[in-house]
Amino acid sequence: MGTCCSTTANEELTELKTGNKPIPAIHQQKSSSATSFPAVESTVAVSDAGIKEFAAQARGGVDVVIMLSNGLGLEARMSLDGSRVVFSRGPKLTKSIPLSHVVDVMWDPRDYKRIKTDAKLNDHCAALLLNDKTCIVIYFDSRTQRDVFVAVAQQVLRRSSH
DSSP states (O other), X not given: OOOOOSSOHHHHHHHOEETTEEOOOOOBOOOSSOSSOOOOOOOOOOOHHHHHHHHHHHHHOEEEEEEOTTSOEXXXXXXXXXXXXXXXXXXXXXXXXXXXXXXXEEOOGGGGGGSOOOSOOOTTEEEEEETTSBEEEXXXXXXXXXXXXXXXXXXXXXXXXX
């Protein structure tokens, strides 16, 4: 699926609208000196049964909160559709991010110092670092949900990088 698109993931998320008002852009990474993010070798260990359960849930969607650049949280339904992460707020308000745009999936709170944000980060959230230096912070209902999402995303990223 090597299709290329002209818009960045950040622009796609910015276009996801609530009514007639555009949602503010997800927080842009402010560090101008960093051109790429160092890879994090750590992984989350989750059982195959846990991954299958989450994958089944994720097809229907998991309720999450996405942190916006202005500090507001946006409730959305997140699902994994093959090699894409899909965020939706109703049938016509849907945007997806190809996992090929994801440089790193951060889940360990000790890694969060690499993110410049005012968001209160905890062990129920994960951060997606994208190839356009955009950071998307996703809050899950539980730590278990977060762990399984990260494990699935890391599996997909490992497969796509080989």
